[in-house]
Amino acid sequence: MGERREGVITACGCRRGPVRVSRRNLLAVLASGAALVACSENAATGRSQFAVVPDETLREMADQAWADLINQTPTSTDTAMQARLERVGRRIVQASGRTDLDWRFVVFDRPEINAFVLPNGKVAAFKGLMDFARDDDELAGVLGHEVGHILARHPAERVSQQLAVQVGVGVLQAILANGDYGQHAGEIAGALGMGAVYGVILPYSRNHELEADRLGVDLAQRAGLDPAGAIRFFERMAIEGRKQPEPPEVLSTHPADAHRLAVLKEAVAALPKG
Known part of the structure:
Protein backbone atom coordinates (compact mmCIF):
# COMPACT_ATOMS: atom_id res chain seq x y z
CA MET A 1 0.00 0.00 0.00
CA GLY A 2 1.29 3.48 -0.62
CA GLU A 3 1.75 6.16 -3.16
CA ARG A 4 4.33 8.27 -4.95
CA ARG A 5 4.12 12.03 -4.62
CA GLU A 6 5.94 14.23 -7.13
CA GLY A 7 9.61 14.49 -6.21
CA VAL A 8 9.72 11.75 -3.58
CA ILE A 9 9.18 8.04 -3.58
CA THR A 10 7.30 6.75 -0.58
CA ALA A 11 8.05 3.46 1.03
CA CYS A 12 5.28 1.67 -0.64
CA GLY A 13 4.53 2.96 -4.12
CA CYS A 14 1.36 2.46 -6.11
CA ARG A 15 1.59 1.56 -9.78
CA ARG A 16 3.16 4.77 -11.02
CA GLY A 17 6.31 5.89 -12.80
CA PRO A 18 9.81 6.58 -11.43
CA VAL A 19 10.98 9.76 -9.75
CA ARG A 20 12.36 12.40 -12.13
CA VAL A 21 15.56 14.20 -11.18
CA SER A 22 18.08 15.98 -13.42
CA ARG A 23 20.91 13.81 -14.68
CA ARG A 24 23.51 16.15 -13.19
CA ASN A 25 21.95 15.70 -9.75
CA LEU A 26 21.72 11.94 -10.24
CA LEU A 27 25.41 11.67 -11.02
CA ALA A 28 26.28 13.85 -8.03
CA VAL A 29 24.19 11.69 -5.69
CA LEU A 30 25.62 8.47 -7.05
CA ALA A 31 29.20 9.72 -6.91
CA SER A 32 28.97 11.11 -3.38
CA GLY A 33 27.02 8.27 -1.75
CA ALA A 34 27.94 5.05 -3.53
CA ALA A 35 31.21 4.41 -1.70
CA LEU A 36 29.56 4.85 1.68
CA VAL A 37 26.21 3.08 1.53
CA ALA A 38 25.93 1.04 -1.66
CA CYS A 39 26.63 -2.27 0.08
CA SER A 40 25.26 -1.73 3.57
CA GLU A 41 23.53 -4.52 5.49
CA ASN A 42 20.10 -3.88 6.96
CA ALA A 43 19.67 -5.08 10.54
CA ALA A 44 15.89 -5.56 10.22
CA THR A 45 16.04 -7.74 7.10
CA GLY A 46 19.48 -9.30 7.44
CA ARG A 47 20.35 -8.66 3.81
CA SER A 48 22.66 -6.23 2.02
CA GLN A 49 21.14 -3.29 0.15
CA PHE A 50 22.05 -1.10 -2.78
CA ALA A 51 21.25 2.33 -1.35
CA VAL A 52 23.21 5.33 -2.60
CA VAL A 53 20.65 7.95 -1.51
CA PRO A 54 21.16 9.07 2.11
CA ASP A 55 18.14 8.83 4.40
CA GLU A 56 18.62 12.50 5.32
CA THR A 57 18.10 13.51 1.70
CA LEU A 58 14.93 11.48 1.45
CA ARG A 59 13.59 12.93 4.68
CA GLU A 60 14.12 16.48 3.41
CA MET A 61 12.22 15.65 0.22
CA ALA A 62 9.51 13.96 2.25
CA ASP A 63 9.07 17.03 4.46
CA GLN A 64 8.08 19.07 1.42
CA ALA A 65 5.85 16.31 0.05
CA TRP A 66 4.04 16.06 3.39
CA ALA A 67 3.56 19.83 3.57
CA ASP A 68 2.07 19.78 0.07
CA LEU A 69 -0.24 16.91 1.01
CA ILE A 70 -1.49 18.68 4.13
CA ASN A 71 -2.17 21.84 2.14
CA GLN A 72 -3.93 20.12 -0.75
CA THR A 73 -5.88 17.24 0.83
CA PRO A 74 -8.60 17.64 3.46
CA THR A 75 -8.06 15.79 6.72
CA SER A 76 -10.84 13.93 8.50
CA THR A 77 -12.81 15.76 11.16
CA ASP A 78 -13.63 12.46 12.89
CA THR A 79 -11.63 12.82 16.12
CA ALA A 80 -12.36 9.25 17.24
CA MET A 81 -11.02 7.87 13.95
CA GLN A 82 -7.91 10.03 14.23
CA ALA A 83 -7.35 8.93 17.82
CA ARG A 84 -7.65 5.28 16.80
CA LEU A 85 -5.01 5.68 14.09
CA GLU A 86 -2.69 7.50 16.48
CA ARG A 87 -3.16 4.93 19.25
CA VAL A 88 -2.37 1.90 17.10
CA GLY A 89 0.37 3.69 15.18
CA PHE A 108 -7.22 12.07 5.17
CA ASP A 109 -10.82 12.46 4.06
CA ARG A 110 -10.63 10.33 0.93
CA PRO A 111 -12.58 7.15 0.13
CA GLU A 112 -9.70 4.99 -1.10
CA ILE A 113 -8.72 1.92 0.89
CA ASN A 114 -5.10 2.95 1.09
CA ALA A 115 -2.30 4.13 3.34
CA PHE A 116 1.31 5.10 2.83
CA VAL A 117 4.38 6.18 4.75
CA LEU A 118 7.00 8.78 3.89
CA PRO A 119 10.69 8.39 4.78
CA ASN A 120 10.36 11.09 7.46
CA GLY A 121 7.91 9.02 9.50
CA LYS A 122 4.71 10.68 8.32
CA VAL A 123 1.90 8.15 7.83
CA ALA A 124 -1.25 8.89 5.86
CA ALA A 125 -4.32 6.68 6.12
CA PHE A 126 -7.37 7.41 4.00
CA LYS A 127 -10.83 7.36 5.55
CA GLY A 128 -11.77 4.46 3.25
CA LEU A 129 -9.09 2.31 4.86
CA MET A 130 -10.06 3.32 8.39
CA ASP A 131 -13.66 2.32 7.69
CA PHE A 132 -12.52 -0.95 6.07
CA ALA A 133 -10.29 -2.09 8.97
CA ARG A 134 -12.70 -3.79 11.35
CA ASP A 135 -10.57 -3.70 14.49
CA ASP A 136 -7.22 -2.57 15.89
CA ASP A 137 -5.60 -5.88 14.94
CA GLU A 138 -6.40 -5.37 11.27
CA LEU A 139 -5.24 -1.76 11.43
CA ALA A 140 -2.02 -2.92 13.10
CA GLY A 141 -1.38 -5.19 10.12
CA VAL A 142 -1.51 -2.19 7.81
CA LEU A 143 0.53 0.15 10.01
CA GLY A 144 3.06 -2.57 10.81
CA HIS A 145 3.54 -2.99 7.07
CA ARG A 158 13.97 1.91 -4.37
CA VAL A 159 15.06 5.44 -5.27
CA SER A 160 18.67 4.23 -5.63
CA GLN A 161 17.59 1.51 -8.04
CA GLN A 162 15.62 3.98 -10.13
CA LEU A 163 18.46 6.49 -10.20
CA ALA A 164 20.95 3.81 -11.21
CA VAL A 165 18.71 2.70 -14.09
CA GLN A 166 18.21 6.27 -15.29
CA VAL A 167 21.91 7.08 -15.14
CA GLY A 168 22.96 3.74 -16.65
CA VAL A 169 20.58 4.06 -19.59
CA GLY A 170 21.71 7.66 -20.15
CA VAL A 171 25.37 6.66 -20.23
CA LEU A 172 24.62 3.77 -22.58
CA GLN A 173 22.70 6.09 -24.90
CA ALA A 174 25.68 8.46 -25.04
CA ILE A 175 28.00 5.57 -25.91
CA LEU A 176 25.67 4.25 -28.60
CA ALA A 177 25.25 7.71 -30.09
CA ASN A 178 28.98 7.76 -30.89
CA GLY A 179 29.05 4.30 -32.46
CA ASP A 180 27.63 2.45 -35.44
CA TYR A 181 24.14 2.45 -33.91
CA GLY A 182 23.99 6.19 -33.32
CA GLN A 183 20.76 6.75 -35.24
CA HIS A 184 19.02 4.09 -33.13
CA ALA A 185 20.61 4.97 -29.79
CA GLY A 186 17.40 6.33 -28.27
CA GLU A 187 15.32 3.30 -29.20
CA ILE A 188 17.94 0.83 -27.95
CA ALA A 189 18.45 2.65 -24.66
CA GLY A 190 14.69 2.90 -24.17
CA ALA A 191 14.26 -0.83 -24.71
CA LEU A 192 17.03 -1.61 -22.24
CA GLY A 193 15.49 0.78 -19.74
CA MET A 194 12.16 -1.05 -19.92
CA GLY A 195 14.04 -4.31 -19.45
CA ALA A 196 15.58 -2.94 -16.27
CA VAL A 197 12.16 -1.86 -14.99
CA TYR A 198 10.55 -5.26 -15.56
CA GLY A 199 13.64 -7.29 -14.70
CA VAL A 200 14.93 -5.40 -11.66
CA ILE A 201 12.78 -2.60 -10.25
CA LEU A 202 9.37 -4.28 -10.28
CA PRO A 203 10.61 -7.57 -8.76
CA TYR A 204 12.39 -5.56 -6.06
CA SER A 205 9.18 -3.62 -5.44
CA ARG A 206 7.20 -6.86 -5.05
CA ASN A 207 9.86 -8.20 -2.71
CA HIS A 208 9.67 -4.99 -0.70
CA GLU A 209 5.95 -5.51 -0.19
CA LEU A 210 6.44 -9.08 1.02
CA GLU A 211 9.33 -8.04 3.24
CA ALA A 212 7.24 -5.27 4.79
CA ASP A 213 4.43 -7.77 5.38
CA ARG A 214 6.79 -10.08 7.29
CA LEU A 215 8.16 -7.23 9.37
CA GLY A 216 4.65 -5.88 9.90
CA VAL A 217 3.22 -9.00 11.51
CA ARG A 232 -7.96 -11.08 7.76
CA PHE A 233 -7.49 -7.59 6.37
CA PHE A 234 -5.75 -8.67 3.17
CA GLU A 235 -8.13 -11.56 2.61
CA ARG A 236 -10.96 -9.06 2.44
CA MET A 237 -8.80 -6.72 0.34
CA ALA A 238 -8.28 -9.55 -2.13
CA ILE A 239 -12.04 -9.99 -2.43
CA GLU A 240 -12.38 -6.25 -2.97
CA GLY A 241 -9.65 -6.35 -5.61
CA ARG A 242 -11.49 -8.94 -7.69
CA LYS A 243 -14.06 -6.28 -8.54
CA GLN A 244 -11.56 -4.68 -10.93
CA PRO A 245 -9.05 -6.18 -13.40
CA GLU A 246 -5.55 -6.75 -12.05
CA PRO A 247 -2.35 -6.88 -14.17
CA PRO A 248 -0.22 -10.04 -14.15
CA GLU A 249 2.16 -10.13 -11.18
CA VAL A 250 5.19 -9.78 -13.48
CA LEU A 251 3.90 -6.35 -14.59
CA SER A 252 2.92 -5.13 -11.14
CA ALA A 270 6.53 -18.71 12.11
CA LEU A 271 6.12 -16.17 14.92
CA PRO A 272 6.93 -17.37 18.45
CA LYS A 273 3.85 -18.54 20.31
CA GLY A 274 2.76 -17.27 23.68
Whole structure:
Protein backbone atom coordinates (compact mmCIF):
# COMPACT_ATOMS: atom_id res chain seq x y z
CA MET A 1 0.00 0.00 0.00
CA GLY A 2 1.29 3.48 -0.62
CA GLU A 3 1.75 6.16 -3.16
CA ARG A 4 4.33 8.27 -4.95
CA ARG A 5 4.12 12.03 -4.62
CA GLU A 6 5.94 14.23 -7.13
CA GLY A 7 9.61 14.49 -6.21
CA VAL A 8 9.72 11.75 -3.58
CA ILE A 9 9.18 8.04 -3.58
CA THR A 10 7.30 6.75 -0.58
CA ALA A 11 8.05 3.46 1.03
CA CYS A 12 5.28 1.67 -0.64
CA GLY A 13 4.53 2.96 -4.12
CA CYS A 14 1.36 2.46 -6.11
CA ARG A 15 1.59 1.56 -9.78
CA ARG A 16 3.16 4.77 -11.02
CA GLY A 17 6.31 5.89 -12.80
CA PRO A 18 9.81 6.58 -11.43
CA VAL A 19 10.98 9.76 -9.75
CA ARG A 20 12.36 12.40 -12.13
CA VAL A 21 15.56 14.20 -11.18
CA SER A 22 18.08 15.98 -13.42
CA ARG A 23 20.91 13.81 -14.68
CA ARG A 24 23.51 16.15 -13.19
CA ASN A 25 21.95 15.70 -9.75
CA LEU A 26 21.72 11.94 -10.24
CA LEU A 27 25.41 11.67 -11.02
CA ALA A 28 26.28 13.85 -8.03
CA VAL A 29 24.19 11.69 -5.69
CA LEU A 30 25.62 8.47 -7.05
CA ALA A 31 29.20 9.72 -6.91
CA SER A 32 28.97 11.11 -3.38
CA GLY A 33 27.02 8.27 -1.75
CA ALA A 34 27.94 5.05 -3.53
CA ALA A 35 31.21 4.41 -1.70
CA LEU A 36 29.56 4.85 1.68
CA VAL A 37 26.21 3.08 1.53
CA ALA A 38 25.93 1.04 -1.66
CA CYS A 39 26.63 -2.27 0.08
CA SER A 40 25.26 -1.73 3.57
CA GLU A 41 23.53 -4.52 5.49
CA ASN A 42 20.10 -3.88 6.96
CA ALA A 43 19.67 -5.08 10.54
CA ALA A 44 15.89 -5.56 10.22
CA THR A 45 16.04 -7.74 7.10
CA GLY A 46 19.48 -9.30 7.44
CA ARG A 47 20.35 -8.66 3.81
CA SER A 48 22.66 -6.23 2.02
CA GLN A 49 21.14 -3.29 0.15
CA PHE A 50 22.05 -1.10 -2.78
CA ALA A 51 21.25 2.33 -1.35
CA VAL A 52 23.21 5.33 -2.60
CA VAL A 53 20.65 7.95 -1.51
CA PRO A 54 21.16 9.07 2.11
CA ASP A 55 18.14 8.83 4.40
CA GLU A 56 18.62 12.50 5.32
CA THR A 57 18.10 13.51 1.70
CA LEU A 58 14.93 11.48 1.45
CA ARG A 59 13.59 12.93 4.68
CA GLU A 60 14.12 16.48 3.41
CA MET A 61 12.22 15.65 0.22
CA ALA A 62 9.51 13.96 2.25
CA ASP A 63 9.07 17.03 4.46
CA GLN A 64 8.08 19.07 1.42
CA ALA A 65 5.85 16.31 0.05
CA TRP A 66 4.04 16.06 3.39
CA ALA A 67 3.56 19.83 3.57
CA ASP A 68 2.07 19.78 0.07
CA LEU A 69 -0.24 16.91 1.01
CA ILE A 70 -1.49 18.68 4.13
CA ASN A 71 -2.17 21.84 2.14
CA GLN A 72 -3.93 20.12 -0.75
CA THR A 73 -5.88 17.24 0.83
CA PRO A 74 -8.60 17.64 3.46
CA THR A 75 -8.06 15.79 6.72
CA SER A 76 -10.84 13.93 8.50
CA THR A 77 -12.81 15.76 11.16
CA ASP A 78 -13.63 12.46 12.89
CA THR A 79 -11.63 12.82 16.12
CA ALA A 80 -12.36 9.25 17.24
CA MET A 81 -11.02 7.87 13.95
CA GLN A 82 -7.91 10.03 14.23
CA ALA A 83 -7.35 8.93 17.82
CA ARG A 84 -7.65 5.28 16.80
CA LEU A 85 -5.01 5.68 14.09
CA GLU A 86 -2.69 7.50 16.48
CA ARG A 87 -3.16 4.93 19.25
CA VAL A 88 -2.37 1.90 17.10
CA GLY A 89 0.37 3.69 15.18
CA ARG A 90 2.22 4.70 18.35
CA ARG A 91 2.16 1.13 19.63
CA ILE A 92 3.70 -0.10 16.39
CA VAL A 93 6.39 2.59 16.47
CA GLN A 94 7.31 1.75 20.06
CA ALA A 95 7.63 -1.91 19.08
CA SER A 96 9.85 -0.97 16.13
CA GLY A 97 12.37 0.98 18.21
CA ARG A 98 12.45 3.78 15.59
CA THR A 99 11.39 6.51 17.97
CA ASP A 100 14.08 8.80 16.53
CA LEU A 101 11.77 9.91 13.69
CA ASP A 102 9.14 12.61 14.06
CA TRP A 103 6.22 10.22 13.53
CA ARG A 104 2.81 11.61 12.68
CA PHE A 105 -0.36 9.71 11.81
CA VAL A 106 -3.10 11.54 9.91
CA VAL A 107 -6.46 10.40 8.50
CA PHE A 108 -7.22 12.07 5.17
CA ASP A 109 -10.82 12.46 4.06
CA ARG A 110 -10.63 10.33 0.93
CA PRO A 111 -12.58 7.15 0.13
CA GLU A 112 -9.70 4.99 -1.10
CA ILE A 113 -8.72 1.92 0.89
CA ASN A 114 -5.10 2.95 1.09
CA ALA A 115 -2.30 4.13 3.34
CA PHE A 116 1.31 5.10 2.83
CA VAL A 117 4.38 6.18 4.75
CA LEU A 118 7.00 8.78 3.89
CA PRO A 119 10.69 8.39 4.78
CA ASN A 120 10.36 11.09 7.46
CA GLY A 121 7.91 9.02 9.50
CA LYS A 122 4.71 10.68 8.32
CA VAL A 123 1.90 8.15 7.83
CA ALA A 124 -1.25 8.89 5.86
CA ALA A 125 -4.32 6.68 6.12
CA PHE A 126 -7.37 7.41 4.00
CA LYS A 127 -10.83 7.36 5.55
CA GLY A 128 -11.77 4.46 3.25
CA LEU A 129 -9.09 2.31 4.86
CA MET A 130 -10.06 3.32 8.39
CA ASP A 131 -13.66 2.32 7.69
CA PHE A 132 -12.52 -0.95 6.07
CA ALA A 133 -10.29 -2.09 8.97
CA ARG A 134 -12.70 -3.79 11.35
CA ASP A 135 -10.57 -3.70 14.49
CA ASP A 136 -7.22 -2.57 15.89
CA ASP A 137 -5.60 -5.88 14.94
CA GLU A 138 -6.40 -5.37 11.27
CA LEU A 139 -5.24 -1.76 11.43
CA ALA A 140 -2.02 -2.92 13.10
CA GLY A 141 -1.38 -5.19 10.12
CA VAL A 142 -1.51 -2.19 7.81
CA LEU A 143 0.53 0.15 10.01
CA GLY A 144 3.06 -2.57 10.81
CA HIS A 145 3.54 -2.99 7.07
CA GLU A 146 4.14 0.74 6.61
CA VAL A 147 6.59 1.02 9.51
CA GLY A 148 8.25 -2.14 8.19
CA HIS A 149 9.13 -0.26 5.00
CA ILE A 150 11.05 2.28 7.09
CA LEU A 151 12.88 -0.39 9.11
CA ALA A 152 13.91 -2.07 5.87
CA ARG A 153 15.03 1.25 4.29
CA HIS A 154 12.94 0.51 1.24
CA PRO A 155 12.63 4.19 0.23
CA ALA A 156 16.40 4.60 -0.09
CA GLU A 157 16.75 1.28 -1.86
CA ARG A 158 13.97 1.91 -4.37
CA VAL A 159 15.06 5.44 -5.27
CA SER A 160 18.67 4.23 -5.63
CA GLN A 161 17.59 1.51 -8.04
CA GLN A 162 15.62 3.98 -10.13
CA LEU A 163 18.46 6.49 -10.20
CA ALA A 164 20.95 3.81 -11.21
CA VAL A 165 18.71 2.70 -14.09
CA GLN A 166 18.21 6.27 -15.29
CA VAL A 167 21.91 7.08 -15.14
CA GLY A 168 22.96 3.74 -16.65
CA VAL A 169 20.58 4.06 -19.59
CA GLY A 170 21.71 7.66 -20.15
CA VAL A 171 25.37 6.66 -20.23
CA LEU A 172 24.62 3.77 -22.58
CA GLN A 173 22.70 6.09 -24.90
CA ALA A 174 25.68 8.46 -25.04
CA ILE A 175 28.00 5.57 -25.91
CA LEU A 176 25.67 4.25 -28.60
CA ALA A 177 25.25 7.71 -30.09
CA ASN A 178 28.98 7.76 -30.89
CA GLY A 179 29.05 4.30 -32.46
CA ASP A 180 27.63 2.45 -35.44
CA TYR A 181 24.14 2.45 -33.91
CA GLY A 182 23.99 6.19 -33.32
CA GLN A 183 20.76 6.75 -35.24
CA HIS A 184 19.02 4.09 -33.13
CA ALA A 185 20.61 4.97 -29.79
CA GLY A 186 17.40 6.33 -28.27
CA GLU A 187 15.32 3.30 -29.20
CA ILE A 188 17.94 0.83 -27.95
CA ALA A 189 18.45 2.65 -24.66
CA GLY A 190 14.69 2.90 -24.17
CA ALA A 191 14.26 -0.83 -24.71
CA LEU A 192 17.03 -1.61 -22.24
CA GLY A 193 15.49 0.78 -19.74
CA MET A 194 12.16 -1.05 -19.92
CA GLY A 195 14.04 -4.31 -19.45
CA ALA A 196 15.58 -2.94 -16.27
CA VAL A 197 12.16 -1.86 -14.99
CA TYR A 198 10.55 -5.26 -15.56
CA GLY A 199 13.64 -7.29 -14.70
CA VAL A 200 14.93 -5.40 -11.66
CA ILE A 201 12.78 -2.60 -10.25
CA LEU A 202 9.37 -4.28 -10.28
CA PRO A 203 10.61 -7.57 -8.76
CA TYR A 204 12.39 -5.56 -6.06
CA SER A 205 9.18 -3.62 -5.44
CA ARG A 206 7.20 -6.86 -5.05
CA ASN A 207 9.86 -8.20 -2.71
CA HIS A 208 9.67 -4.99 -0.70
CA GLU A 209 5.95 -5.51 -0.19
CA LEU A 210 6.44 -9.08 1.02
CA GLU A 211 9.33 -8.04 3.24
CA ALA A 212 7.24 -5.27 4.79
CA ASP A 213 4.43 -7.77 5.38
CA ARG A 214 6.79 -10.08 7.29
CA LEU A 215 8.16 -7.23 9.37
CA GLY A 216 4.65 -5.88 9.90
CA VAL A 217 3.22 -9.00 11.51
CA ASP A 218 6.24 -9.24 13.80
CA LEU A 219 5.74 -5.60 14.86
CA ALA A 220 2.03 -6.20 15.47
CA GLN A 221 2.79 -9.11 17.76
CA ARG A 222 5.50 -7.18 19.63
CA ALA A 223 3.01 -4.33 20.07
CA GLY A 224 0.64 -6.73 21.82
CA LEU A 225 -1.83 -7.04 18.94
CA ASP A 226 -2.95 -10.09 16.96
CA PRO A 227 -0.65 -10.50 13.91
CA ALA A 228 -3.35 -12.59 12.18
CA GLY A 229 -5.27 -9.33 11.79
CA ALA A 230 -3.11 -8.68 8.74
CA ILE A 231 -4.32 -11.93 7.16
CA ARG A 232 -7.96 -11.08 7.76
CA PHE A 233 -7.49 -7.59 6.37
CA PHE A 234 -5.75 -8.67 3.17
CA GLU A 235 -8.13 -11.56 2.61
CA ARG A 236 -10.96 -9.06 2.44
CA MET A 237 -8.80 -6.72 0.34
CA ALA A 238 -8.28 -9.55 -2.13
CA ILE A 239 -12.04 -9.99 -2.43
CA GLU A 240 -12.38 -6.25 -2.97
CA GLY A 241 -9.65 -6.35 -5.61
CA ARG A 242 -11.49 -8.94 -7.69
CA LYS A 243 -14.06 -6.28 -8.54
CA GLN A 244 -11.56 -4.68 -10.93
CA PRO A 245 -9.05 -6.18 -13.40
CA GLU A 246 -5.55 -6.75 -12.05
CA PRO A 247 -2.35 -6.88 -14.17
CA PRO A 248 -0.22 -10.04 -14.15
CA GLU A 249 2.16 -10.13 -11.18
CA VAL A 250 5.19 -9.78 -13.48
CA LEU A 251 3.90 -6.35 -14.59
CA SER A 252 2.92 -5.13 -11.14
CA THR A 253 4.70 -3.39 -8.27
CA HIS A 254 2.66 -5.50 -5.84
CA PRO A 255 2.62 -9.31 -5.49
CA ALA A 256 -0.47 -11.20 -6.58
CA ASP A 257 -3.07 -11.58 -3.84
CA ALA A 258 -2.69 -15.36 -3.54
CA HIS A 259 1.09 -15.08 -3.30
CA ARG A 260 0.90 -12.31 -0.74
CA LEU A 261 -1.57 -14.15 1.47
CA ALA A 262 0.52 -17.33 1.36
CA VAL A 263 3.60 -15.41 2.51
CA LEU A 264 1.60 -13.62 5.22
CA LYS A 265 0.25 -16.90 6.59
CA GLU A 266 3.74 -18.41 6.64
CA ALA A 267 5.08 -15.34 8.45
CA VAL A 268 2.36 -15.44 11.11
CA ALA A 269 2.79 -19.19 11.61
CA ALA A 270 6.53 -18.71 12.11
CA LEU A 271 6.12 -16.17 14.92
CA PRO A 272 6.93 -17.37 18.45
CA LYS A 273 3.85 -18.54 20.31
CA GLY A 274 2.76 -17.27 23.68
